[in-house]
Amino acid sequence: MSTLTVSLDELKLSKTYRENSWNVRQLIHHIVDSHLNGYMRMKLALTKENPVVKTYEESEWAKLTDYDLPVKVSLELLESLHERWTYLLENLTAPQLQLTYQYPDGSKMRIEQSIALYAWHGNHHFAHMQLALNN
Numbered sequence: 001m002s003t004l005t006v007s008l009d010e011l012k013l014s015k016t017y018r019e020n021s022w023n024v025r026q027l028i029h030h031i032v033d034s035h036l037n038g039y040m041r042m043k044l045a046l047t048k049e050n051p052v053v054k055t056y057e058e059s060e061w062a063k064l065t066d067y068d069l070p071v072k073v074s075l076e077l078l079e080s081l082h083e084r085w086t087y088l089l090e091n092l093t094a095p096q097l098q099l100t101y102q103y104p105d106g107s108k109m110r111i112e113q114s115i116a117l118y119a120w121h122g123n124h125h126f127a128h129m130q131l132a133l134n135n
Helices: 024-047 071-090 111-134
Strands: 100-102 108-110
Touching (some): 100 111, 108 111
Antiparallel strands (some): 100 108
16 A cells, blocks of 8 residues: 555645545545454453453544544554564464454354455455545
């Protein structure tokens, strides 16, 4: 992601991929929020039996003042988080990949499913940024 964002000025960071969508800055900060939650959910699943995890209001988080920070702050956090998360995931056993966490609505997520979900999620929003920057 940093290759895409290295030369972004304020105008580019404020671009959206469609009307009323998040802008590039918000997308970057959102990915970090999401992946921090994902990391914590997986760690809970590894240390507790089927823990119930908290959800969060993404659109409300995007209104908080930390979304005004320079994207460099979130990109550095994301890079460190991904390094740590990757190390954890590369060392999981087959039985650990089957461990679950549960959402408040009762639905369960296996760690192996969660890995795929968060990989997709990052790529999904990366594509949104590419669309915004090409508009």
